[in-house]
Amino acid sequence: RWSPGNIISDSIARVREQVGRDNVLLGLSGGVDSSVVGALLHRAIGDQLTCVFVDHGLLREGEGDQVMETFGKHMGVRVIRVNAEERFLTALKGETDPERKRKIIGRLFVEVFEEEAGKLQGIRFLAQGTIYPDVIESAGARTGKAHVIKSHHNVGGLPEKMNLKLCEPLRELFKDEVRKLGVELGLPREMVYRHPFPGPGLGVRILGEVTKQYADLLRKADAIFLEELRKHDLYDRTSQAFAVFLPVRSVAVMGDGRRYDYVIALRAVETIDFMTARWSRLPYEFLDLVARRICNEVNGISRVTYDISGKPPATIEWE
Numbered sequence: 001r002w003s004p005g006n007i008i009s010d011s012i013a014r015v016r017e018q019v020g021r022d023n024v025l026l027g028l029s030g031g032v033d034s035s036v037v038g039a040l041l042h043r044a045i046g047d048q049l050t051c052v053f054v055d056h057g058l059l060r061e062g063e064g065d066q067v068m069e070t071f072g073k074h075m076g077v078r079v080i081r082v083n084a085e086e087r088f089l090t091a092l093k094g095e096t097d098p099e100r101k102r103k104i105i106g107r108l109f110v111e112v113f114e115e116e117a118g119k120l121q122g123i124r125f126l127a128q129g130t131i132y133p134d135v136i137e138s139a140g141a142r143t144g145k146a147h148v149i150k151s152h153h154n155v156g157g158l159p160e161k162m163n164l165k166l167c168e169p170l171r172e173l174f175k176d177e178v179r180k181l182g183v184e185l186g187l188p189r190e191m192v193y194r195h196p197f198p199g200p201g202l203g204v205r206i207l208g209e210v211t212k213q214y215a216d217l218l219r220k221a222d223a224i225f226l227e228e229l230r231k232h233d234l235y236d237r238t239s240q241a242f243a244v245f246l247p248v249r250s251v252a253v254m255g256d257g258r259r260y261d262y263v264i265a266l267r268a269v270e271t272i273d274f275m276t277a278r279w280s281r282l283p284y285e286f287l288d289l290v291a292r293r294i295c296n297e298v299n300g301i302s303r304v305t306y307d308i309s310g311k312p313p314a315t316i317e318w319e
């Protein structure tokens with residue numbers, strides 16, 4: 001009978017049998033799938049597991065610290081955090097094309113991960129958070145953004161280069177099953193039921209060129225939006241919600257002066273499969289509160305808009 005407890009003990013037994021006394025490497029992204037693999041492997045093989053967390057500097061507010069807190073401090077998993085913000089920002093300098101930005105981030109991500117992996121001794125396995133839908137998807141032909149998505153955190157060349165075997169304990173599970181497993185393994189509910197977050201992170205939520213200044217402004221606005229969604233019990237009623245940074249300046253009056261500040265767009269959608277989506281009918285009073293907080297608390301933003309476009313034609317992300 002399917003129960004998270006059964007699946008866990010079954011997976012643990014299989015992992016132990018597969019890896020024996022060997023050491024395993026896992027790329028932790030903060031996302032649901034790799035987090036659940038991390039928790040599961042830790043339970044199965046303890047300190048034979050080493051995780052590498054590449055922080056590309058395009059994560060949401062507090063996200064990197066939260067990963068370290070949950071896995072490092074709380075669970076005692078060995079996690080190597082690579083602070084690569086500067087490298088990513090330097091590589092992205094001057095680039096405005098969305099697909100090229102994705103490629104730069106994806107390529108550098110793999111490069112940094114491989115560098116770290118190369119420093120480790122005695123690793124025989126690479127663990128991955130592949131789930132059943134990924135298996136099906138890569139079997140069929142997909143094009144466009146969906147294809148880009150799958151290739152992003154793809155460290156596919158590494159197993160050959162380092163002579164590693166793959167360990168993919170979630171290969172037969174669907175997303176909702178993975179989530180149940182995560183909760184059962186003691187991961188915070190908030191982490192397990194998070195909205196999806198794109199691999200290139202804020203890199204595709206800052207329109208055009210990515211700079212540290214823009215990323216910092218976006219992080220603050222996004223954190224306010226998410227905090228209020230949770231506070232008002234609206235987070236779980238939306239499928240994905242986030243702020244987008246628009247590098248245009250609009251006029252504002254503040255005190256005695258005029259200012260030309262940047263604009264934030266809020267996006268919240270409801271969807272089953274992310275192929276089509278409907279914009280969330282968030283209450284006006286709620287939107288009003290969020291807009292006010294952003295303008296008051298984020299110095300540099302003085303205009304907030306709400307995106308009322310459906311998909312199609314508008315994709316969920318703005319890039």
Ligand code: XMP
Nearest residue numbers: 102145149152196198199200274315316317
């Ligand atoms: P769109 O914007 O195409 O997004 O409607 C559909 C879903 O895919 C996510 N998305 C990405 N995920 N890398 C990812 O890992 C990407 O480059 C990427 N682009 C979009 C998006 O957040 C939404 O959930």
